[in-house]
Amino acid sequence: MLAKNEFEMPHTITYYECDPTEKLSIDMLINLIMSVSEEQSRSLAVDTKVVAKIGGGWVITNYELQLTDLPAEGDHVILGTRTTAYNKYFAFREFWLKNETGDELVHINGMFVFMDFATRKMAAIPNAIIEPFSSKQVKKIPRIDRPQKLDTEAIDTKQDYRVRYFDIDSNQHVNNAHYFSWMLDALPADFLKHHQLTKMTIKFEREVRYGQTINSQVSQPQPDGDKLFTNHQIELDGDIHAQANCWWQ
Amino acid sequence: MLAKNEFEMPHTITYYECDPTEKLSIDMLINLIMSVSEEQSRSLAVDTKVVAKIGGGWVITNYELQLTDLPAEGDHVILGTRTTAYNKYFAFREFWLKNETGDELVHINGMFVFMDFATRKMAAIPNAIIEPFSSKQVKKIPRIDRPQKLDTEAIDTKQDYRVRYFDIDSNQHVNNAHYFSWMLDALPADFLKHHQLTKMTIKFEREVRYGQTINSQVSQPQPDGDKLFTNHQIELDGDIHAQANCWWQ
Numbered sequence: 001m002l003a004k005n006e007f008e009m010p011h012t013i014t015y016y017e018c019d020p021t022e023k024l025s026i027d028m029l030i031n032l033i034m035s036v037s038e039e040q041s042r043s044l045a046v047d048t049k050v051v052a053k054i055g056g057g058w059v060i061t062n063y064e065l066q067l068t069d070l071p072a073e074g075d076h077v078i079l080g081t082r083t084t085a086y087n088k089y090f091a092f093r094e095f096w097l098k099n100e101t102g103d104e105l106v107h108i109n110g111m112f113v114f115m116d117f118a119t120r121k122m123a124a125i126p127n128a129i130i131e132p133f134s135s136k137q138v139k140k141i142p143r144i145d146r147p148q149k150l151d152t153e154a155i156d157t158k159q160d161y162r163v164r165y166f167d168i169d170s171n172q173h174v175n176n177a178h179y180f181s182w183m184l185d186a187l188p189a190d191f192l193k194h195h196q197l198t199k200m201t202i203k204f205e206r207e208v209r210y211g212q213t214i215n216s217q218v219s220q221p222q223p224d225g226d227k228l229f230t231n232h233q234i235e236l237d238g239d240i241h242a243q244a245n246c247w248w249q
Numbered sequence: 250m251l252a253k254n255e256f257e258m259p260h261t262i263t264y265y266e267c268d269p270t271e272k273l274s275i276d277m278l279i280n281l282i283m284s285v286s287e288e289q290s291r292s293l294a295v296d297t298k299v300v301a302k303i304g305g306g307w308v309i310t311n312y313e314l315q316l317t318d319l320p321a322e323g324d325h326v327i328l329g330t331r332t333t334a335y336n337k338y339f340a341f342r343e344f345w346l347k348n349e350t351g352d353e354l355v356h357i358n359g360m361f362v363f364m365d366f367a368t369r370k371m372a373a374i375p376n377a378i379i380e381p382f383s384s385k386q387v388k389k390i391p392r393i394d395r396p397q398k399l400d401t402e403a404i405d406t407k408q409d410y411r412v413r414y415f416d417i418d419s420n421q422h423v424n425n426a427h428y429f430s431w432m433l434d435a436l437p438a439d440f441l442k443h444h445q446l447t448k449m450t451i452k453f454e455r456e457v458r459y460g461q462t463i464n465s466q467v468s469q470p471q472p473d474g475d476k477l478f479t480n481h482q483i484e485l486d487g488d489i490h491a492q493a494n495c496w497w498q
Contacts (some may be wrong), residue, residue: 015297016280016289016426018419025415031265038264048264073419074291107416164434165441166274166338170267170322185413189459192414210438 006133007040008080012085015073019146020193023070025198026184030063030177033108034094036079044132048171051129055117056235058091060176062111062221065200068143069105076100079142089113090141109144147201147245149233156220159186162213174208179242186216198227202244214237253383256289257329258327272319275449276431279312279426282344282357285328293381295435297420300378304366307340308420311360311393314449318354325349331385337373338362341389343391372405386462396450396494401481405469412461423457428491432481444497447476451493461485470497 002008011032019025024032041047051057078098085092089112097106116123122249161182179202184192196236208214219231227247234242250259254270268274273281290296300306320326332468334341339360346355359432410431418424418480428451433441457463476496483491 013481014280014284015419016284016424019415020417020419020421022419027415031263035265036262165436166268166430166434166439168269168274171270172265172268172269175265181413181415185415187414189414 002080002130003082004085005068005081005136006038006082007043008078009036011041011077013073013075013077018073018188021196023072025181026065027052027177027181029065029070029106030180031104031175031220032079032097033081034176036081037228040081040083040133046129046132047078052117054113054126054129056113056123056126057117057171058115059115059122060110060112061203062146063071063108063203064144065197065202067106067196067198067200068103070196071097071099071105077105078102082235083133085136085138085141086125086130087141091130091213092133092144094143109142109146111141114164115165118214138209145201147203147243148231149240149243150217150224150233154219154231155217157186157188157218159216159217160213161185163210165210167211173211176204178206178245179234182214182216182234183218183244184246186218186232187221187230191221191248193229197246198249199247200244202242204242206236206238206241208234208238208241214241223249251329252331254333254385255329255331256285256292256478257327258288260326260328262320262322262324262326263386266341269438270319270445272321274430275314275446276426276430278314278346278355279378279429280424281328281346282330283425285330285344286342289330289332289382295378295381301366303375303378305363305372305375306366306420307361308364308371308453309361309396310361311451311498312449312451313358313393314446314451315356315464316445316447316449317352318348319348320348320354321427325466326354332379333381334385334387335374335379336387336390338371339392340374340379340384341391341486347437359391360393388485394450396492397480398489398492399466399468399482403468403480404466405434406437406467408465409462410434410456410465412459414459415457417419423459425453427452428483428493429456431463431465431483432467432491432493435467435481436470436479440470440497444470444477446495447498448496451491454487454492455485457483457485457490463490 094186097110221228232244266277336370344357363374470477
């Protein structure tokens with residue numbers, strides 16, 4: 001039984017959502033969880049177009065992903081989301097992906113802010129776009145683990161990525177899922193094929209635009225307890241546009 | 250009522266399947282039609298894994314796309330496919346995308362061959378993998394419009410694309426949809442935003458592999474009747490890996 005602030009939908013994993021490990025790729029996982037939140041918003045008549053009419057849009061600032069496993073092609077899964085809590089400026093949302101027997105394979109926490117289109121700055125969240133979600137108004141918003149910075153001397157690999165036309169979605173912004181593929185693609189294919197992502201923290205700092213060429217930088221994998229740790233950043237003209245930390249097994 | 254050689258499935262268009270025109274992107278259209286053929290194959294117990302056990306795989310050689318319109322985010326569509334006809338070496342398959350009221354927005358013809366994994370060459374289609382489809386055995390297979398070549402002096406724009414880890418699907422090959430995005434991304438964003446693709450013919454000649462950098466070449470748009478015509482090719486080390494012709498309005 002779902003609470004009023006929760007929403008779920010079924011999905012069957014397709015071959016093109018999978019990567020060479022034959023499991024759901026991380027960038028498609030992000031697309032899927034964003035589509036469940038978009039579906040919830042649509043069901044409550046506060047989707048992206050409605051929010052845009054109010055003069056702004058939701059912007060994600062941070063994600064924290066916990067992964068025990070990822071589904072494979074043909075797997076029937078349940079995608080879910082909950083609008084957990086919000087205060088004047090921040091909305092905290094959870095996402096999950098469950099397998100057919102109800103085991104949670106992925107849990108994601110995300111922090112959202114409202115950007116005013118006129119000022120291009122963060123603004124107080126308008127009541128009209130948060131009330132329909134039955135989220136809990138709180139003073140203190142839950143914290144999300146933030147990635148630590150990547151020191152210049154720790155950078156092991158750099159790879160350029162030009163923002164392409166099809167990286168832009170129908171909201172005229174670079175789809176956030178591409179940050180994940182730019183970050184992870186900078187790791188060697190052999191590493192990606194033989195390691196499974198178990199945790200990732202990511203912080204989005206600045207937008208990137210069509211035609212810009214970003215530089216994806218990553219450290220050498222280092223042991224951290226029983227996991228391997230990689231540190232990532234997206235740089236453009238000396239500015240850091242996104243940071244992430246990943247743990248692998 | 251579907252014939253024995255036909256298969257359909259419903260689909261709802263998501264925001265990440267759309268491009269800046271706010272309609273389904275061409276590369277995602279290709280992913281969707283490939284997933285309906287994969288679903289049909291799975292329903293008949295002759296999916297990619299079963300075919301691989303026989304020692305080979307289906308390879309697409311040509312597509313011909315006819316488009317009257319494309320669906321937008323949230324649209325409920327029907328994806329369909331028909332295994333129309335086959336002979337010793339070639340299998341001809343049709344695909345369609347219909348809107349909720351049953352109008353066909355997209356029709357695609359595709360030609361498939363069977364590649365033997367041991368020889369890496371085309372081989373006679375094994376009975377075991379074609380019979381379950383109730384396709385019609387014919388002497389003369391229907392023809393598919395082939396793209397005309399792009400002359401060197403007609404090349405207007407060249408753009409490099411490195412094959413990335415996430416371009417590889419769970420079958421360990423570059424997902425064919427990426428050829429479409431490499432080809433079309435080489436056109437100016439402004440052209441793509443203000444023109445609608447109405448017809449495309451594409452011929453795949455050679456595979457590309459992870460880490461290779463292909464060059465996507467395109468001619469200046471030229472009037473052709475009441476349409477605009479663009480001519481595309483994918484080059485790697487002097488070899489043409491794919492050719493395409495597009496008509497726009």
